[in-house]
Amino acid sequence: MARVVVDVMLKPEILDPQGQAVQRALPRLGFEGITDVRQGKRFELDVEGPVDDAALARVREMAETFLANTVIEDFTVRVEAAGPQEGAPA
Amino acid sequence: MARVVVDVMLKPEILDPQGQAVQRALPRLGFEGITDVRQGKRFELDVEGPVDDAALARVREMAETFLANTVIEDFTVRVEAAGPQEGAPA
Amino acid sequence: MTTRIGVVTFPGSLDDADALRAVRIAGGEPVTLWHRDTDLHQVDAVVLPGGFSYGDYLRCGAIARFSPVMGTVIEQARAGMPVLGICNGFQVLCESHLLPGALTRNDHLHFVCRDQRLTVENADTAWTRDYSAGQEITVPLKNGEGGYVADERTLDELEAEGRVVVRYLDGNPNGSRRDIAGITNAAGNVVGLMPHPEHAVETLTGPTTEGLPFFTSVLKQLVNA
Amino acid sequence: MTLDTVKHAAGTPDAPQPWAELGLKENEYEQIREILGRRPTGAELAMYSVMWSEHCSYKSSKVHLKQFGEKAPASEAMLVGIGEQAGVVDVGQGYAVTFKVESHNHPSYVEPYQGAATGIGGIVRDIIAMGARPVAVMDPLRFGAADHPDTRRVLPGVVAGIGGYGNCLGLPNIGGEVVFDACYQGNPLVNALCVGVMKHEDIHLAKASGVGNKVILYGARTGGDGIGGASILASETFDSTKPSKRPAVQVGDPFQEKLLIECTLEAFAEELVVGIQDLGAAGLSCATSELASNGTGGMRVELDDVPLRDTTLSPEEILMSESQERMCAVVEPSKVDRFLAICEKWDVTATVIGEVTDGDRLEIFWHGEQIVDVPPRTVAHDGPVYERPMARPDWLDALRADAAEALARPQDGDALRAQVLRLVGSPNQADKSWITAQYDRYVLGNTVLSQPEDSGMIRVDEETNLGVAVSTDGNGRYAKLDPYAGAQLALAESYRNVAATGAKPLAVTDCLNFPSPEDPAGMWQFAEACRGLADACQVLGTPVTGGNVSLYNQTGDVAIHPTPVVGVLGVIDDVTRRTPMAFAEEGQLLYLLGDTREELGGSAWSQVVHDHLGGRPPAVDLERERLLAEILISASRDGMIDAAHDLSDGGLVQAVVESCLRGGAGARLVTPDGLDPFVFLFSESQGRAVVSVPRSEELRFTDMCGARGLPATRIGVVDGDAVELQGQFSLPLGELRSVWEATIPDLFA
């Protein structure tokens, strides 16, 4: 089984209040030097069968029609080694 | 300027109602063969100065204490070529 | 013959009973429509109610847009049937591309429930004929993702064609571009708005009864048609 | 690892078992062995440990809670008494109402959003399980100091969680409380209340009867959520030095719960359900043992048939999982198909996992092997009961001797004015709309009154305008000074709030938030509060229909104030007759009902101005409360008053300011003869309300008060755009409003 990742981000010209809220909070928490933050979505899809061009094309269609709203969002699709998400550093 | 990406996903054992809703909808839309969907967050941080080990350690701390809620979420941190997000395929 | 107004129930619809009640108070015959049903049961108009259809997971209205009933609603709307989308219904209409633009997270990031003043700018749609242009009304507003966005060209076009139906007064509650609270399609039969006129139809439970004309407007339009 | 079957357990009596880690005491473990006549299997041990936890078994509190039943006043309104998941109250016209408040304190400290969200989810399922349609929620909340950094983490998360879940579920939030006090710093109190409405014939009870009937589990799939949460989170002191005890947090799915509501009510409507139980704390362990224990026979469950989200779960974990949004129904075989079809209609997963047997055992199987074989009552109902030692705290006398009446008082009009502003802008008295604006109060279209009114009010019948009103109140400061009186004062305030809106108080629910029962002082506070509440309910004629106990609310040795939160439900025949709180009509007369004495112990004034807590709380006079309520209800019914607001923390001046700001009209006040202006403004004497009377009704109203013996003092008139106390000060509404409205957003926005 393979994992395909779809990243969806608001288009640059669309206001991202969540990213801004994060950015504004960082200095208060003592983190300086972050000039911009944008927050988007990450979808991890477990795909049955081989992730060939045809499969990727299907995922792209899925992203285009469903996972992203292309009126306001951009997306990228990529294959990732499957398996559990790397744990958080302790 | 460099871009650091923080991916935040719910821990595998935590219920992901969003991912489940997406997965349930897919067959109705004619997309078969997706065995699991998990939805998480993606943060794009633009970092001032060099992204050296120290800078990455700071971002990791930021993720640990703020961007992720480690009670229920895992995260990963990685550097990405800066520049605008790759456009959606037309 | 009474006019039949359908109200769609999606899983997660919450204000469907309120919309049915508003139709009844306005003098129409309320008809319940089910999301899995492609048949509209001879209704003359459709209301897509507020709520969190399919939990509003993914994006508000995104999953509902692909439900069987929406196939028929989209077809009929294009053929001229009056369709009103309230809050989540507005989001569904945008996701369906019956209306341009999209609704995004409120700029202050909180859900907001308040009595909202509005100006009715276009009193010439199927759903607003019982208002007069420029009339100021107060109806409840309640949402977490009510910020209206569209690209500048679309916004200019909406303004130029008078397709902004209602606009926020006394402060923008969510960061909507150009204070837009609701819009219509070019034909004027499809209207979407974030505020809830169906919660302002009785003095007992609403801040005013100034939402009622949305429902009486469409009844008159259909009788005259 | 070999499966610990019943057979295996019988053959290995000496195998060591982790009973202590599961929170059981040695005597409890021995008791289990005695009941079973052998050592328990792992699955049995899991079940007993979680069901015998403080949270599920009420082992420390039971002996005190008994009074609510024993002392219950005869009430024609009770259809189902205390003991079921929630009591049921007759509100007339064939309608019944059920309501209950529950705590989700510890989970909300660990993960504020999800902790609070799942608190709403849990209490709503309790109400559905009675056969009622949930119609409203409320959220009494308590946090640490308003300006403490951790409060900034906890409060916004809790509020977002309550809103996120309740809004998505489509239940109007019609009231609650927000209280700040340093004593709740490491231990916020997140209580949630739900009200449900049904017809008399629709009352459903949790029992599994009828041999051969099927047990259907429906709703979310079972995952590893909150395993051991019930026993470990709620029964042991929350101790930050042991992070390993932090359990997995449950994540709520309000959308799934909305579907559960609809499909459950549809199944009820078609009379498909013999018995039903929600899955809350202790999950399947609780649901199966309680259903079986309440029924006439036994039950057999195939654990392999439970739909899993995480297929690696062990049978013990499946039994203990607290995955949210699940219910268990008992259905006759001939009706199973229809039940499953309704679930399918609502996209709800439903599976037959077992059936009612003619035995008297609860038997659970895994991979064909028996892993549980127990008498269900011993798990669900006959757990250990403790008479824990109690001792009146040794600090109490010193605390009570430190009277607030001795504190320095403002000496002139300017000083009074300044202290009024400080009071009005203090976090506890300030406007809460930054919080309540995050809650949908309109959904369902039946909300007649909601925050900031004295009680929330819901229309029950659109034809007749029958309605119900609910308020929740509690004052931990009063209860700290005197837990017996404190519990009674909580009831009195809630009762008064309901009556102030014109509804007749009928019944009570309570959430008793207390420190460790293993500390004799904490246990004494708890016992006193129970006694106080039960005695007061007897006098007021309002039975306790249900509630919740939350113990171990302390961080290390630092205990919270004992905090009994009391919810009162009232009925109003015609909601169009409701009394709102707003002073709006210029020229109307303001009357103060009740007696004002010099009572400042535990008052808001002593807290805000002197950071002081000491002395005695205001005196309780329940007969007076009852009389005041009668007057308020009659005045509302006969249209004698246009507005009413009860007096509670902050005293008269706080109430007048709130009513003026609500209506946008000012008030000119005169200090009544024989009262000191300071006492007039800030005293917290009980049994009082302020009302706005149209001049045309004055005589009729004062005659009624006179005839019934309730002191009614004319204290001023609605007028202008300031709150003015003659000869002392004038405070423009604009200034009051900006001070009152700024505090909470400045702290949390």
Ligand SMILES: Nc1ncnc2c1ncn2[C@@H]1O[C@H](COP(=O)(O)OP(=O)(O)O)[C@@H](O)[C@H]1O
């Ligand atoms: N957390 C909350 N959720 C909903 N409503 C709240 C909350 N906190 C306070 N309120 C509402 O704000 C109003 C004022 O609260 P409070 O001062 O505690 O009232 P009272 O003193 O009359 O009990 C009431 O209507 C109450 O229900």
Ligand SMILES: [Mg+2]
């Ligand atoms: Mg009150």
